[in-house]
Amino acid sequence: MATAYTPGLTVTNRITHRCRRVLPIPGDVLVAVGDTVNARDVVAQTLMPGDITPMNIANMLALPPADVPECMLKSKGDRLEIAEPLARTKGIFGLFKKDCKSKVAGTVESISRVTGQVMIRGEPEPVQVRAYLSGEVVEIIAGEGCVIEADVSFVQGIFGIGGEVWGRIVAACSSHDQELTADLIKPQMKDCIIIGGARMTDQAIRRARDVGAAAVVSGGLDDEDLRDFLGYDLGVAITGSEDLGLTIIVTEGFGDIAMAQRTFKLLASRQGDDASVNGATQIRAGVMRPEIIIPLSEKEKAREAESSHPDSELKLGRAVRIIRDPHFGLIGEVSNLPAEPQALDSGSKARVLEVRFDSGESVTIPRANVELIEG
Amino acid sequence: MKNIDPDNVRVILATDCGSTTTKAILIQKLDGVYRQTHRGEAPSTVEAPFADVTMGVVNAVTEVSELAGRRLIDDRGRIIQPAGGDEGCDIYISTSSAGGGLQMLVAGVVRQMTGESAKRAALGAGAIVMDVIASNDKRRPHDQIQRIRQLRPDMILISGGTDGGTTTHVVQIAELIAPAKPQPRFGRAFCMPIIYAGNKDAVSMIEGVFDDTVDLSIAENLRPVLERENLGPARDKIHDLFLEHVMAHAPGYDKLMGWVDAPIMPTPAAVGSILRTIAEQQDINAVGVDIGGATTDVFSVFDGTFNRTVSANLGMSYSISNVCTEAGMPNILRWVHFDMDERELRNRVKNKMIRPTTIPQTLEALIFEQAVAREALRLAYVQHKEFATTLKGVQQQRTVGDTFSQQSSGQTIVDNMKLDLLVGSGGVLSHAPRMHQTAMMLIDAFQPEGVTTLAKDSIFMMPHLGVLAQVHPKAAMEVFEKDCLIYLGTCVAAKGIGRPQKTCFEYAIRGETIDQSGALAFGEIKLLPLGLGETATITADPARGFDLGAGAGRRIERKVKGGTVGLILDARGRPLQLPADRDICKRTIEGWVTSLDLYPTMVVAA
Numbered sequence: 001m002a003t004a005y006t007p008g009l010t011v012t013n014r015i016t017h018r019c020r021r022v023l024p025i026p027g028d029v030l031v032a033v034g035d036t037v038n039a040r041d042v043v044a045q046t047l048m049p050g051d052i053t054p055m056n057i058a059n060m061l062a063l064p065p066a067d068v069p070e071c072m073l074k075s076k077g078d079r080l081e082i083a084e085p086l087a088r089t090k091g092i093f094g095l096f097k098k099d100c101k102s103k104v105a106g107t108v109e110s111i112s113r114v115t116g117q118v119m120i121r122g123e124p125e126p127v128q129v130r131a132y133l134s135g136e137v138v139e140i141i142a143g144e145g146c147v148i149e150a151d152v153s154f155v156q157g158i159f160g161i162g163g164e165v166w167g168r169i170v171a172a173c174s175s176h177d178q179e180l181t182a183d184l185i186k187p188q189m190k191d192c193i194i195i196g197g198a199r200m201t202d203q204a205i206r207r208a209r210d211v212g213a214a215a216v217v218s219g220g221l222d223d224e225d226l227r228d229f230l231g232y233d234l235g236v237a238i239t240g241s242e243d244l245g246l247t248i249i250v251t252e253g254f255g256d257i258a259m260a261q262r263t264f265k266l267l268a269s270r271q272g273d274d275a276s277v278n279g280a281t282q283i284r285a286g287v288m289r290p291e292i293i294i295p296l297s298e299k300e301k302a303r304e305a306e307s308s309h310p311d312s313e314l315k316l317g318r319a320v321r322i323i324r325d326p327h328f329g330l331i332g333e334v335s336n337l338p339a340e341p342q343a344l345d346s347g348s349k350a351r352v353l354e355v356r357f358d359s360g361e362s363v364t365i366p367r368a369n370v371e372l373i374e375g
Numbered sequence: 376m377k378n379i380d381p382d383n384v385r386v387i388l389a390t391d392c393g394s395t396t397t398k399a400i401l402i403q404k405l406d407g408v409y410r411q412t413h414r415g416e417a418p419s420t421v422e423a424p425f426a427d428v429t430m431g432v433v434n435a436v437t438e439v440s441e442l443a444g445r446r447l448i449d450d451r452g453r454i455i456q457p458a459g460g461d462e463g464c465d466i467y468i469s470t471s472s473a474g475g476g477l478q479m480l481v482a483g484v485v486r487q488m489t490g491e492s493a494k495r496a497a498l499g500a501g502a503i504v505m506d507v508i509a510s511n512d513k514r515r516p517h518d519q520i521q522r523i524r525q526l527r528p529d530m531i532l533i534s535g536g537t538d539g540g541t542t543t544h545v546v547q548i549a550e551l552i553a554p555a556k557p558q559p560r561f562g563r564a565f566c567m568p569i570i571y572a573g574n575k576d577a578v579s580m581i582e583g584v585f586d587d588t589v590d591l592s593i594a595e596n597l598r599p600v601l602e603r604e605n606l607g608p609a610r611d612k613i614h615d616l617f618l619e620h621v622m623a624h625a626p627g628y629d630k631l632m633g634w635v636d637a638p639i640m641p642t643p644a645a646v647g648s649i650l651r652t653i654a655e656q657q658d659i660n661a662v663g664v665d666i667g668g669a670t671t672d673v674f675s676v677f678d679g680t681f682n683r684t685v686s687a688n689l690g691m692s693y694s695i696s697n698v699c700t701e702a703g704m705p706n707i708l709r710w711v712h713f714d715m716d717e718r719e720l721r722n723r724v725k726n727k728m729i730r731p732t733t734i735p736q737t738l739e740a741l742i743f744e745q746a747v748a749r750e751a752l753r754l755a756y757v758q759h760k761e762f763a764t765t766l767k768g769v770q771q772q773r774t775v776g777d778t779f780s781q782q783s784s785g786q787t788i789v790d791n792m793k794l795d796l797l798v799g800s801g802g803v804l805s806h807a808p809r810m811h812q813t814a815m816m817l818i819d820a821f822q823p824e825g826v827t828t829l830a831k832d833s834i835f836m837m838p839h840l841g842v843l844a845q846v847h848p849k850a851a852m853e854v855f856e857k858d859c860l861i862y863l864g865t866c867v868a869a870k871g872i873g874r875p876q877k878t879c880f881e882y883a884i885r886g887e888t889i890d891q892s893g894a895l896a897f898g899e900i901k902l903l904p905l906g907l908g909e910t911a912t913i914t915a916d917p918a919r920g921f922d923l924g925a926g927a928g929r930r931i932e933r934k935v936k937g938g939t940v941g942l943i944l945d946a947r948g949r950p951l952q953l954p955a956d957r958d959i960c961k962r963t964i965e966g967w968v969t970s971l972d973l974y975p976t977m978v979v980a981a
Contacts, residue, residue: 025558052554054516065543109554114580115547119554159729223721235697236669236688237728253729255722283693283729324733325723325740346741347808347975350734369733 009156009251009289009371011263014301017152017293019133022145024048027127031146033138037131039166039276044129044145050122053104057087058116060100065116072118074108081105086118132164132276134295151301153270153294155251155263157217160279160290161230161239162247165193167214167277169270169294173197176264179256180218182207189213193275193292195267198258200248205229208246215247215277217267217292219259220329226254240280240288247279249290252321257329260321260373270294314367320355324369331373332357379466379636381847388439388447388454388464389839390432391642392471392631395419397431399439400839401447401464402854409850411858414834415439420627427627429634432469454634466846469635470838471628472642477501477617478560480528482508482552484535484544487785489573491762492598493534496572496606498683500613501641502529503670508551510544516551523555529621531557531567532609533581536574538599545573549584556588565624566590568616572597572609592616604766617641637846643672643683645841649855650674650798651681652844656852659795662821664752665835666801668692668731671755675763677788682763686755691803692731695747699724702750709953710746710819712964715739738974741808745816748803752820760787791949792824792870792924798860800832811902811971814863814940824870824949825924826913826933829863829940864905864938867913868945871921872952873897878918879946884935886911895946898963900970903944905937913942943971 027046031037057072058065071087074080083101086108091097102120109119135150170192172184180196182203190211196204196218202225208216227233229244251259275294282288314320316337322330336354342364343349350366357363387402387409397420401413415438420431433452440447446462449455455463479502483490486509497504505526508519531552535545552569559567571581572594585591595608618638622628632639640648646663654661654676663674669690674683688697699707704717720743727733735741764785799805799817807813814829823829836859844851869879875898883892884903889911895901905911914932917923923931935942947967954960968974 049556051517052520054520054551110550112546112550112584114583115543115550117547117550119550121554159725222718223725224718226725233696233700234725235700236694237696253722254725255719281729283731323730324726324736326737328726344735345737346735347738348734348741348806349808366734366736369736371730 009158011155011260011266011373013153013266014151014296015154017133017135017150017154018138019135019148019293020141020145021129021132021148022141023127023129025127026143029140029143029146031137031140033140035137037134037137037148039131039134039274041131042128043131043137043148046127047124048127050106050124052109053106053120053122055086055100055103055118055120056116057100057118061087061089061098063089063116066113068116068118069111069113072108072111076108076111078108079106080108080120086120130164132278133293134274134276150293151296153266153296155217155267155292157249157251157279157290157292158253159221159237159239160247160249160281161226161242162215162244162279163240163242164276164278164280165214165247166274167191167193169193169195169267169273169275171195171268171271173218173264176219176261177258180204180216185211185213187211193217193277195264195271196259197264199256200250201225202228205246205248209244213246215249215279217249217251217277219250219252219264220255220257221248221250223254237281237283240278240282242279247277249277249279249292252329253323255328260331262373267292314353314372319373320353320370321373322355322363322365322369323371324366327355327363327365330355330357332363335362379846381849384465384847384850386445386458386464387466387468387843387847387850388436389467389843390435390469391835391838392419392421392428392431392469393642394421394472397428397435398835398839399432399435400834400836401439401443401445402843402850404850408857409853411836411854413439413443415442421625427630428471428625429627429630432631466636466843467634468637468839468842468846469631470640470642470645470842471622471625477613477621477641478503478505478529479532479613480505480508480523480526480530480557481532482534482548484510484548484573486512488601488766489534489536489598492604492606492766493532493572493609494762495604495682496534496597496609497532497613498685499606499644499647499681500610500617501644501647502613503685503687508548510548519551520555523552523557527558527560529560529568530613530616531569532613533569533571534573534597534609536577536596537601538575538596540574540576542574542577542580545577546580546584549581553584553586553589559620565620568592568620570594570609570612570616572612575599590620602766614638614640614644637842640838640842640845642838643674643685645838646672647674647681647683648841649837649844649851651676652848652851653796653855654681655679660790660793661796661798662789662794663798663832663837664755664800664804664817664821666691666748666751666755666799666803668802669694671751671801673755673759675759675789677763677790677793680763680788682759682788684755684759684762686751686758689751689755691744691748691751691801692727694728694751696724696728698747698751698754701754707743707746707750709960710749710964711742712961712968713739714961715743742974744803745807745812748816749820752816756821760789763787763789791822791827792922794823794825794827796828796830797821797823798830798832798837800835800837804831805833805835809973810861810863810939811973814866814943815967815971815973817863818866818868818943818945819951822868822949822951823866824868824922826931826935827866827868828936829866829938829943830860831863832859833861862907862936862938864940864942865935866943866945867915867923867935868947868949869917869921869923870949871917871927872948872950873918873920879921879948880915880917880923880944882913882915882944884911884913884942889942895944897946897948899946900967901944901946902940902971903942905935905942907938909937911935911937911942
């Protein structure tokens with residue numbers, strides 16, 4: 001294999017970011033190329049076909065299925081309201097007729113003479129897609145949606161829960177290694193994106209939700225606290241659809257771990273700016289990581305240098321983060337890259353590298369257990 | 376499929392395109408025998424920005440080409456065929472599980488009968504079954520419709536009713552699927568492929584239910600009578616549609632389909648194919664397991680009946696947290712012979728889940744991962760046993776003689792006492808630092824009884840050989856025997872429970888390199904040397920209440936195969952029970968670790 005290490009997460013002060021916004025089924029696109037949109041603007045909408053409710057008329061009226069079409073009071077395509085008669089038996093000599101009333105409002109979609117089943121399609125449900133990213137529409141996907149582009153500061157987390165939210169950035173911690181505790185979260189942080197430092201405590205998460213914060217971003221989280229907050233143990237990392245009133249993003253991992261200094265500095269420097277945040281995480285084929293996107297103002301665009309994109313090659317001197325125990329979470333630089341596989345304490349043989357910390361201490365780590373840090 | 380003269384085949388190239396890695400192997404005829412000579416791998420290129428599977432194939436083949444010193448790719452980036460001099464190959468074949476493999480929704484009238492038959496057909500064809508919709512699945516019809524709308528399968532299989540029986544119920548199922556208008560996973564513009572394999576009398580009614588927004592195909596009823604399954608035609612139809620629809624819409628596959636000499640198979644279908652061939656040719660019962668990062672596949676052939684299950688969320692990286700949730704942390708820690716902090720472990724497990732490519736660096740981390748693997752394998756095998764059953768709903772004819780041995784239909788056909796060969800593959804089994812660890816993980820999880828040969832497929836070559844068996848069975852068998860399997864040895868295990876320190880069985884082993892006899896007390900496990908390629912004859916007398924395959928307390932005499940680990944005599948009893956007291960459990964596991972020399976001694980004492 002060409003690479004045996006994990007490419008790092010993106011943390012950059014300026015990048016041109018594109019966001020694809022599409023409907024789940026075809027519909028109307030409400031914007032045009034060149035339009036400037038706000039994150040909360042609706043850019044596309046459609047009507048999702050309503051729910052289907054089957055009603056077995058043959059069973060309900062004790063009829064042979066083949067007789068159902070003749071007993072129908074409504075035809076295919078007809079509209080009907082709740083409790084409106086849908087079918088009626090012929091009765092005995094025109095007497096003792098029995099009605100079958102609709103359980104739902106909607107339209108008759110099909111009538112089966114094989115099973116005696118009638119399908120009623122409910123009211124269509126409107127589906128809207130918002131811009132999510134404040135920026136310029138650069139492409140229209142006909143009947144589906146659009147692509148929005150903006151110059152932004154961009155931070156990827158390692159794991160998150162909860163969906164897309166918007167809010168103003170506010171720092172609750174004063175350093176990257178300060179634990180985010182409940183007392184640091186104030187009522188005025190309502191609708192904000194709260195930036196913590198190291199691990200966020202379970203009390204802090206609950207307090208953030210109670211004050212109505214949009215999202216909390218911090219370095220670490222205890223699995224037990226996550227389980228308590230979710231109400232269940234997360235089995236696989238496919239998230240984003242949780243509806244808990246708060247989006248959570250962890251930048252480094254699970255446990256007592258401080259946010260990378262560079263990430264903290266970048267987020268703290270954007271205090272007061274509006275950001276778009278999405279906790280959706282999917283760690284399977286087609287990896288999706290949670291993100292914090294902060295559009296730049298014209299003044300900031302002029303000030304911020306375009307972020308350099310260092311190649312993803314593992315080289316001497318490159319900054320890396322250790323992503324597995326022992327030494328989990330520590331950051332250092334590559335000081336040696338032996339070519340031959342070496343025996344690990346576990347007894348396995350693997351390709352390794354040496355990492356030197358600021359303290360001068362060096363450790364040998366499997367290449368699979370480090371990730372590159374940009375910048 | 377191209378016409379191939381088997382006698383003129385000298386060089387075979389095979390690839391397996393996975394979601395993350397594309398693996399290539401080269402098979403060459405050396406001194407009249409087919410051998411696997413080189414292998415290479417490269418990252419798969421199905422997803423953006425590459426979006427062309429053939430790029431990964433070319434990269435993996437290029438690596439093989441460089442290692443073999445044989446030119447396999449021409450200047451246009453095509454595989455060179457046929458072989459001539461030191462370039463090209465005579466056969467090129469491939470399997471694929473890229474893009475998450477083949478994902479199916481199946482439906483039947485009765486969940487335990489036609490629903491299960493449909494599930495078996497889909498799993499046997501190499502699919503992941505997303506859900507089974509049935510009249511009696513306890514969901515209300517509109518909930519079923521909602522579920523169908525949410526899923527985005529690659530295709531749908533509908534079954535139900537016996538030929539000549541009632542048609543109403545299966546049509547009712549079709550009527551639930553039609554208005555849900557399920558959308559295919561790939562290609563919004565394409566029609567959803569639906570296979571109907573139910574009561575043949577309902578075909579015209581089913582055709583009337585669906586409009587032209589779906590692509591309806593008809594296959595023979597997979598349960599024509601209650602007493603018999605007929606899965607072959609439905610499986611073949613699934614394979615055809617897999618190639619026509621799923622593969623054709625996956626990026627680059629149209630090109631790849633033009634290169635291969637046999638149809639591309641879903642990877643698990645190819646593994647099933649080779650396991651079935653082996654079991655048939657050697658007249659044995661076999662179980663194969665492939666434990667991956669996200670899923671665990673179990674394949675079995677018992678008395679000629681093949682079954683496959685996919686445990687979708689039991690795996691060692693993406694799904695490791697789910698294993699811990701399903702098994703429970705105490706069940707995992709019972710395999711660990713030292714104390715670990717549970718809070719820290721839970722965080723470690725989640726960190727592995729979010730960074731799935733990391734590997735254990737310390738011995739402690741390795742032991743914990745192998746404990747998780749035991750539970751993942753155990754749970755996957757439990758699911759497999761529950762699924763691999765005799766047909767349910769079959770009327771049983773009983774006589775007075777059956778009064779005390781009445782068996783209902785739907786009993787598992789997996790019988791560990793009849794199991795002859797157990798094959799393991801997947802990172803945690805294949806890359807264990809000591810093969811003893813692989814053998815013990817297999818024994819602890821599967822708990823084979825009697826005499827069972829253990830092996831591992833070290834580089835997961837079974838998919839390649841499964842397809843090869845379709846075009847060149849001789850080459851496939853020769854490579855399977857010589858290069859695919861690494862024999863670990865044989866496990867001789869007694870079924871039954873006894874009292875500690877009481878004799879479980881006495882044994883005498885005679886062979887060219889071994890001549891030993893002795894007795895094992897209940898609770899003991901012992902490793903005897905019997906190397907790769909060596910065989911010996913074991914004579915064993917189980918104590919009263921213990922069974923080694925000939926019945927309780929009855930002597931067995933069997934030939935056993937050696938391997939890289941040796942001969943393992945297991946008197947720990949079946950079912951394997953670990954002490955409930957944590958301290959006693961730790962000491963027990965430590966004793967087993969020492970007996971099998973599983974880990975370096977310095978940690979055993981820790």
